[in-house]
Amino acid sequence: MYFVSSVRYSFSHNGEVFGAITPKRGIRQGDPISPYIYIMGAEGLSVIIRRNEEDRENVCAQLEVYENDDPGKYLGMPMRVGRNKTSVFSFLVDHVDHKLQSWSMQNILNAAKHAWRLINNTNPLVTNTMKVRYYLDTDFLEAVLGASPSFMWHYIMASQELVKQGCKRKIGDGKNTRVWQISWLPCVDNGFFTSEFHNELKDIVVHNLMDEGHQGWDEDILKDLCKDRDREMIQQIPILGRSRPDSWYWILENHGYFSVKSCYRRIRGGSTGGKGCFLEASLGN
Incomplete structure (x- = not known):
């Protein structure tokens, strides 16, 4: 977070560099540094998961997420799709046929x-x-x-x-x-x-x-x-x-x-x- 809060910007005008500008309203969408912040967050999460993959219950407790055999649906579509796609999506065919x-x-x-x-x-x-x-x-x-x-x-x-x-x-x-x-x-x-x-x-x-x-x-x-x-x-x-x-x-x-x-x-x-x-x-x- 120190890297994020200590960022400074300079800009060039007619070949002359004008001095550091400190953002006061945080990182905005489209900011050049935004992708790097996402990558750092993803890397940090990956490290946590790798360290705790042998203790799955501990990870679930830390994130307050609990396992479920049926992950349910999101926007009407199943969250988990296996090899038998015909069985998974048969409800869509039945729904369309009924309609x-x-x-x-x-x-x-x-x-x-x-x-x-x-x-x-x-x-x-x-x-x-x-x-x-x-x-x-x-x-x-x-x-x-x-x-x-x-x-x-x-x-x-x-x-x-x-x-x-x-x-x-x-x-x-x-x-x-x-x-x-x-x-x-x-x-x-x-x-x-x-x-x-x-x-x-x-x-x-x-x-x-x-x-x-x-x-x-x-x-x-x-x-x-x-x-x-x-x-x-x-x-x-x-x-x-x-x-x-x-x-x-x-x-x-x-x-x-x-x-x-x-x-x-x-x-x-x-x-x-x-x-x-x-x-x-x-x-x-």
Whole structure:
């Protein structure tokens, strides 16, 4: 410490040396002598450690540092890394994987919300833009990713299968529901029309299965077109007085409206409500 406290500086100006300056505020960062002080301190510590390496407990007592088999972590990283780095850093891989799965699920849930809005045409401008660009001759549930999809369309299509599981068609006047392409029969597990497909009739709607007076189902058409399972389900649906348009029903909720929570339960394999309510809504007025 005498060397540090007795330091003096001289400086040269125009070839002339001006006399000693004694620093009064100690050694500052960037001072030329700082590296030497660090070296001296490190050398002194090394000497102490070498002298006492046979008496480790004495060193720990002097420094008030005690040994621990697990040195812990610093800034989230292990302080001790052995040869098996895979084992040491496996917690990072697990943490990142968990985070990515969480992000992926959140993205799908948000995408499902946007998909539900497209199906119900809550924003006509956005819906028409998407329809013209990606599914002009069909609907969202039958749409495909297509060539050169935008990031937004890629994002929404990731939820298509999930939305299909929750969507059911509630019949009103039957004018906007195609017979074969949409799940509309009052059956939770499989609400699709399963009778033999006829290509020439691919675009017919449920309204075409009703009689002219819109008072009931056309029994002759049902007999010719439907197999027993489909005909029996169709006949359960009362249509008298149903002048309102067809609408979508979200069977994963009792109230029939989409919710992110119900999608989350579906993904996680939890219980979902609303199936019984859908049957009641389909068979009621």
